[in-house]
Structure formats: structure tokens, C-alpha cells
Amino acid sequence: MTQDRSIIIWQPQDDDDEEKKNGDGEEEDSENNDGEKNGVVGEEDGENNDGEKNGVGEEDGEKSTGVGLWVEVTRLGVVGGNQEGYYSCQFSPDGTYVLACSYLGALHLWQQQHGGVDKSWQHCVAVGGHTHQVADITWDTMGRYLLSASKDQTTRLHSQWVKDSDEKVHGWYEVGRPQVHGYDLTCLASIGSFGFVSGAEEKVIRGFKGPANFIRNFGRIGGVDVQQELAECSVGEGASVPSLGLSNKAIIIQQQQQQQQQQGVEEKEGHDYFKPLVLSGPPTEDELIQHTLWPEVCKLYGHGNEVMTIAATSDGKVLASACKANYYVDANIIIWDVTSWTKVDSLCYHRLTVTHLAFSHNDNYLLAVSRDRTWTLYKKQHLQSSVLGYSYQLCAQGSDKVTQHSRVIWKAAWLPDSTHFFTASRDKTVAVWGVGVWGGECIERWVRKAVLNETNEVTAIAVSNLITSTTAQHNNNKSYVLLATGLVCGSIKVHKLYLGDEAVVFTDEVLNIYHQHHNTVRTLHFKPTHTNSNSSSSSVSSGGGSSSGSSDGVTLASCGNDNKVMLFDIKVR
Numbered sequence: 001m002t003q004d005r006s007i008i009i010w011q012p013q014d015d016d017d018e019e020k021k022n023g024d025g026e027e028e029d030s031e032n033n034d035g036e037k038n039g040v041v042g043e044e045d046g047e048n049n050d051g052e053k054n055g056v057g058e059e060d061g062e063k064s065t066g067v068g069l070w071v072e073v074t075r076l077g078v079v080g081g082n083q084e085g086y087y088s089c090q091f092s093p094d095g096t097y098v099l100a101c102s103y104l105g106a107l108h109l110w111q112q113q114h115g116g117v118d119k120s121w122q123h124c125v126a127v128g129g130h131t132h133q134v135a136d137i138t139w140d141t142m143g144r145y146l147l148s149a150s151k152d153q154t155t156r157l158h159s160q161w162v163k164d165s166d167e168k169v170h171g172w173y174e175v176g177r178p179q180v181h182g183y184d185l186t187c188l189a190s191i192g193s194f195g196f197v198s199g200a201e202e203k204v205i206r207g208f209k210g211p212a213n214f215i216r217n218f219g220r221i222g223g224v225d226v227q228q229e230l231a232e233c234s235v236g237e238g239a240s241v242p243s244l245g246l247s248n249k250a251i252i253i254q255q256q257q258q259q260q261q262q263q264g265v266e267e268k269e270g271h272d273y274f275k276p277l278v279l280s281g282p283p284t285e286d287e288l289i290q291h292t293l294w295p296e297v298c299k300l301y302g303h304g305n306e307v308m309t310i311a312a313t314s315d316g317k318v319l320a321s322a323c324k325a326n327y328y329v330d331a332n333i334i335i336w337d338v339t340s341w342t343k344v345d346s347l348c349y350h351r352l353t354v355t356h357l358a359f360s361h362n363d364n365y366l367l368a369v370s371r372d373r374t375w376t377l378y379k380k381q382h383l384q385s386s387v388l389g390y391s392y393q394l395c396a397q398g399s400d401k402v403t404q405h406s407r408v409i410w411k412a413a414w415l416p417d418s419t420h421f422f423t424a425s426r427d428k429t430v431a432v433w434g435v436g437v438w439g440g441e442c443i444e445r446w447v448r449k450a451v452l453n454e455t456n457e458v459t460a461i462a463v464s465n466l467i468t469s470t471t472a473q474h475n476n477n478k479s480y481v482l483l484a485t486g487l488v489c490g491s492i493k494v495h496k497l498y499l500g501d502e503a504v505v506f507t508d509e510v511l512n513i514y515h516q517h518h519n520t521v522r523t524l525h526f527k528p529t530h531t532n533s534n535s536s537s538s539s540v541s542s543g544g545g546s547s548s549g550s551s552d553g554v555t556l557a558s559c560g561n562d563n564k565v566m567l568f569d570i571k572v573r
Contacts, residue, residue, distance in 0.1 A: 005085035007076040007100055009121075013069040076100075076110050076121055097124075105131030105152070106285045125282045128174045130156065134559035136187045136523050138196070141316065143528040144224060145175070146557055147196055148565045149188045155179035155198055157292075158565065161282055162223035172567060173282035175221055178208055178294035182246045187309050191316035191338055193229050197300075199307030205300040205321055207341065208248070213237045214292055217279040238274040239293040250295035298341040302334050311357035311366070312338075318388065320366055322354035333357065333368055337387055344387045349376045349394060356411050360418035366392050367421055369409035374398050375423055375433075377446060396446040398423070398433075403448040405429065411523075413463045415481065420449065420504060422483065424458040430485060432497075432504050450504045452483070452495065460486030462524035464554050467572055482570065484556055486521025492558060494570060513568060517560035527555035 076098060077086065086108070089100035098121070100108045109126035113119050132152035139146055145159040157176035179185075183200035190196050194210030210218075212233045219226035239248040251274045277283070277291050303323035310321045317338050325331035328351050335345040352371040359366055366378040378392035398404045407426035414421045420434040429451055436447040464482040483495045483506075492513040498505045553571040 005077065007086060007089050007098065009073045009076065009098070010070045011073045013071050074121060076123075077108065099126070102285070104289075108285055123284045123286070125173065125284060128285065128288075129565065130154070130563050132184075132563060133519075133561040134522060134563060134565055135185060137525055137557055137559045137565060138188055138190045139525055139528050139557065140190055140194075141192060141314070141528060144222065145218070146172075146525075146565070146567075147178075147188055147190065148559055149185035149198055150563070151184040152563075153181045153184055153200075155181075155185060155188060155196075159218065159222050161221055163281075173221075174288065175218060175282050176214055176292040176294075177288045178210070178292065179206075179248065180241065180289070180293065186307060189310040189312040189319065191312050191319070194233075195316065197310055197312070197319060199310050199321065201306040203301065203303050203305065203307070203323070205303075205307055205310065205319075205336075206247075206296055207298040207300070207338075208294040209233075209235045209297050210294055211235055211238045211250070213276045214294065217277060217283075220280050221282060235295040235297060237276055238291060239295040240274045240290075241293065247299075248293050248296040300336055300341065300343070302343050304330050308353055309355065309357050311359050313359050313363045314361060315363070318359075318363075320357045320359070322357060322368070325350075325353045327351075331370070333366075335388075335392065340387070342387070345391055347376075347378060347392060347394070349397065350374065355409065358412045358414060358421070360414045360421070361416055362418045364418065365395075365414075365421075367412050367414070369412045369423055371408045373405050373408060373425075375409060375412065377421075379444075395444055398446075403431070405431065407457075410459050411461050413461050415463060415499070416465050420499075422461055422463065424461040424485065426457045426459075428454050428457055430454065430458055430461060430483070434504070450506060452485075452506055454485055454487060454493070456491070457488040458485050459488050460484075460521045460524040460558070462526050462556065464526045465529045467554075482526070482554065482572070484524045484526070484558075486517075486524050486558060486560075488520045490517035490519055490521060490560060490562065492516055492521060492524070492556075492568075494556070511570070515566065515568075517558065517562050517564060517566070519561035521558055521560045523559050525557045527557065529554070 077100070086100045086102050089098055091098055096112045098110045102108060106128060107126040109124045110121040111124050113122055130148065130150040130152050132150050134148055134150045137146060137148045145157050147155060147157055149155045155178050156174050157178055158172050159175045161170045161173050163170060178196070179198060181200055183202045185198055185200045188196055188198040191207070194215060195208065197205055197207045199205050210233070212230055215226050215229050215233060218224065236250040236252040238251045240251055242249055274291055274293070277287060283292060303321065305324040307321055307323050310319060312319050319336040319338055320333055321336065322333050323330060328348070331348070331350040331352060331354060333347040333354060334343055335347065336342065337344045350368065350370040350372055354368050354370050356369050357366065364380045367375065369375045375398040376394060377396040379395040380390050381393045382389065383391045405423065405425035405427050409423050409425045411424040412421060420432055423431050423433065431448050432450040433446050434449045436445045462484045466479045466481060480496050480498045483497050485493050485495070494511040494513070496507040496509045498507065553569055556568045556570055557565065558568070559565045
């Protein structure tokens with residue numbers, strides 16, 4: 001490895017090659033110098049040193065190879081976005097692969113083409129992942145890709161790789177790196193197809209949209225029809241980060257070409273690194289860094305401290321966000337209109353940090369949980385004076401000392417029918433809440449319906465879509481959901497929850513995930529079961545792409561403080 005941030009492969013030069021290069025000139029010298037060989041040792045020296053040749057004590061007739069030269073064969077690595085170069089590298093046992101690690105924690109892999117030391121080396125796809133704690137994950141609304149945000153200051157996009165030749169899924173790979181930031185990322189939320197917002201340890205919320213070049217490559221890699229998304233794309237071909245900047249700047253090819261003609265190619269190359277790619281497989285590390293960024297379309301200002309949680313409605317048109325708070329004034333929840341990217345409302349109740357926000361599946365409710373050990377529920381109310389035409393008003397709060405949690409509440413989740421919600425707390429319990437029945441009629445009073453006791457602090461929960469039981473005759477073929485819980489020790493458990501007319505019942509069936517995290521589980525998400533009618537990959541599923549009621553299974557995604565993002569296929573009956 002050198003200061004120019006490349007890897008050099010060297011090869012020793014054979015003595016035979018040297019002799020061929022020297023040719024007949026050496027033979028002439030040998031004849032002119034009486035008895036002298038290669039101009040090194042004379043005849044006298046040969047007589048005085050019994051059996052010595054070429055000035056080296058080679059007794060027993062051993063033949064010397066001399067001092068060989070090492071010549072450069074090839075250089076590996078593209079400087080590109082890898083400004084800090086490589087830390088180390090290693091050959092494979094057969095010498096056909098070279099594996100290197102870089103300053104950014106990524107692995108780079110090269111394969112020698114067709115053998116032979118003078119052949120070219122091809123940059124290949126290597127194992128990748130985050131290099132710091134993964135704070136949050138979220139699925140695309142259609143379940144086609146998974147986004148993850150980490151304290152390594154990157155947002156990464158993971159998807160399946162479907163080869164055209166056999167139409168089989170070849171695993172999940174990182175196919176995009178939409179955001180490379182200057183702050184540790186804390187949360188994110190999907191806002192429709194190829195769009196998301198993220199929050200970091202700063203006071204700003206940033207919104208991103210997928211560029212045309214990435215959408216085309218994503219369609220080829222995943223075998224997905226993306227013609228509709230391409231037709232709606234209006235943010236250019238790609239993006240780049242200006243020098244000393246944090247905002248991804250959109251790049252339009254025609255404008256870029258005109259600027260290059262006016263300013264000169266040399267000057268422009270120092271600022272815009274994006275080049276359109278044509279990919280049929282996952283990109284390499286260098287391509288991920290430079291050519292898969294998404295343009296930043298907005299910045300939302302309103303919080304006084306670093307953003308802690310973001311939630312979006314099912315259609316991605318409304319956002320809710322909250323920041324770190326030690327006082328009542330900072331613990332407000334801000335409602336944003338994504339269409340105009342403006343603040344439309346502020347909800348105040350909690351005294352400390354709101355740790356998690358969750359809209360119900362029908363978007364009629366917004367649930368908030370906090371470090372002050374309480375939860376609040378806001379209901380959509382029609383309001384003509386509002387920009388949205390409605391607003392969210394407080395309708396319930398968990399302030400009952402008998403039923404409320406005794407420690408901080410970390411996460412919340414909704415049932416698919418939006419009739420019940422769950423809260424997970426440090427007090428090692430998961431509570432199920434629903435509307436109570438009083439005097440024979442249902443009123444807007446939410447009460448605790450059931451409690452699940454865990455063996456450790458519960459830091460993450462997720463609820464699957466409704467699954468129809470076809471084998472559990474003792475439950476009269478009722479529908480049930482899977483409740484996944486993540487613990488502070490890294491364990492993940494999956495529980496069956498049957499939904500009755502008046503009661504919610506946990507069964508004794510508990511599935512312990514074997515490949516667990518080695519540190520705190522931060523977020524759990526079941527893959528959406530919505531299928532894209534235009535997607536050719538809807539039939540190629542890893543267990544979670546089936547519609548509601550299918551008996552194939554579901555896919556659960558998890559992330560944790562051990563830097564991992566994991567996917568689990570759970571077969572159900």
C-alpha cells in the first residue's frame with residue numbers, strides 16, 4: 001500500500017529474464033574478460049577460492065540465483081471517495097483474490113481474471129455493513145428494500161439481488177448509500193416509493209428522493225418494474241456532496257455537461273464525483289460511496305435539540321417528529337406537511353423526551369411514548385382552518401398509576417386493524433391497550449387489556465399483519481398476529497397473540513431466535529405484506545412477500561448496538 005491510496009502487487013523478476021534482457025552483450029563480456037563470468041569474479045579469485053562461483057561460497061555445487069528484482073505488476077483500488085486509503089490487504093490461498101480493508105471499515109475484494117500474473121483484476125462485491133451502532137431501520141412501503149441508519153453517519157439501502165439468468169434470489173446486499181452525513185444518525189422514516197426522511201444528532205430533519213440512475217439500477221438488480229417511479233422522478237440523475245458541505249446536491253446531466261464546458265473538466269472533477277452507472281448486480285464499495293447518493297429535497301427546522309424519533313403516515317404525506325428534551329418546552333411533537341414541507345401543528349403534553357412515535361395503520365391515531373413513563377394518544381379531527389384539513393387532538397393518556405409502566409417506555413406498535421396498541425418498557429413488560437367497554441357501549445377510554453412479562457428490559461417491539469390459523473382447531477380458526485420483542489441483552493422472541501371479541505390472549509408458544517444480537521436490540525420491523533402488482537419480484541420472496549392470510553411466513557428485520565442489521569424468515573402455520 002502506498003501514499004496514493006492504492007494497492008500494488010509485486011512480482012520477483014527471474015534470473016532467466018535478466019539474462020534474456022542482457023542478451024549477447026553478457027557473453028561478449030565473458031569472452032573478453034579471460035575466465036571472468038558476468039564481470040564479477042576473475043580467474044585468480046576462482047583459483048584461490050576452491051569451488052567458489054560468482055563470489056558466493058557455494059560448496060556442494062549449488063547454483064546461485066543472484067539478487068532478483070521485484071517489479072510492479074498491477075495497482076488495485078480507485079481513489080474516488082476512499083480518501084483515507086487502505087489499512088491492510090491479504091491474498092487468498094490460491095492467489096486469485098485480494099481482500100483489503102479501508103479506513104471507513106469497508107472490505108474490498110478483487111478477483112484475478114483468467115489466471116496468470118499479467119492478467120487484469122476485477123473489483124468484486126464483498127461483504128459489507130455498518131461500522132457503528134445501528135439506530136433505526138424502516139421498510140419501503142411496498143417491502144422492496146430496507147433502509148438502515150447508523151452512528152457511522154450513513155444511511156444504507158438493502159435489497160434482494162435477482163439474476164436475469166435464473167431469476168433466483170441471491171441474498172440481500174447493500175445496493176445504495178443514499179446519505180453520508182457529518183452527524184450520527186438517530187432515526188428515519190419512509191415517505192412513499194423511493195423517499196425517506198432522517199434525523200441525526202442535529203436540530204434539522206432532512207428529506208431525500210431517489211434519483212433516476214439509482215431507480216433504473218435498482219430495477220435491474222431486484223428484477224422490479226420501476227417505470228412508474230422513473231416517470232415521476234424529478235430530482236435528476238444522481239447526487240454529490242459539495243466540499244465542506246452536508247447536503248446532497250442533485251445532479252442533472254445536461255447542466256453538469258454545460259458547467260464542465262464553461263469551467264473546465266479539471267476544475268469540475270474536484271466537486272462532482274457522480275457518474276451514471278449501468279448495474280445488473282450489487283455495486284462495489286467505491287460505487288456505493290460515489291454514485292448511489294440521493295439528492296436532498298428539503299430541510300425541516302423547528303426542534304431545539306437533536307432529533308430522536310420520526311414517524312410517517314401510510315401515504316407518506318404527514319410526518320411527526322420529536323427531539324431530546326429535559327423540560328416540558330422541548331418535549332413537544334411537531335406535525336409536518338410533506339407536500340409543502342412546512343410545519344402545521346405542535347402537540348404538547350410530555351415532560352421528558354418522546355422516545356417513539358407511531359401512526360395507526362388507518363392514520364386516525366398518533367401514539368407517543370416517553371421517558372416520563374407515560375403514553376399519549378392523539379386522534380384525527382377534521383379542521384377546515386388547518387392546512388391538512390384536519391388536526392390531531394389529545395384523546396387519551398396513560399396516567400393511571402395502577403396500570404402505567406414503572407420505568408421508561410421505549411417503543412410502541414399498533415395492531416393491523418388499529419384497535420389495539422402495544423407499549424414496551426424498561427420494567428420488562430409489554431402492555432396491550434384497547435378501547436374499554438362501559439355500560440354496554442364503547443367509549444373513547446383506552447385501558448390495559450393484557451400484559452406480557454419478559455425476562456429482561458424490552459427495547460423494541462414489532463407486530464405482524466393478521467395471519468389466519470388453519471390448524472389451531474382449539475382456537476376456532478381465529479386470526480392471530482406475531483409479536484416480536486427485542487431485549488436489552490440482544491435476545492429476540494416471537495409470541496403468538498390471538499384476538500378475541502372481548503379479550504387479547506397470549507399463547508404459551510414462544511419462538512426464540514437463535515441468531516441473536518450481541519448487544520441491545522434497537523428496532524424491529526416486520527416486512528410489509530403489500531405486494532406490488534407491477535413487480536416481477538413479488539413471487540420471489542424470502543418469506544415476507546406473501547399477502548395476508550398466506551401460510552408461507554413473514555420476514556422480520558432487526559438492528560442493534562452490535563452494528564448489525566439482520567433478517568429472519570419465520571414460517572407460520
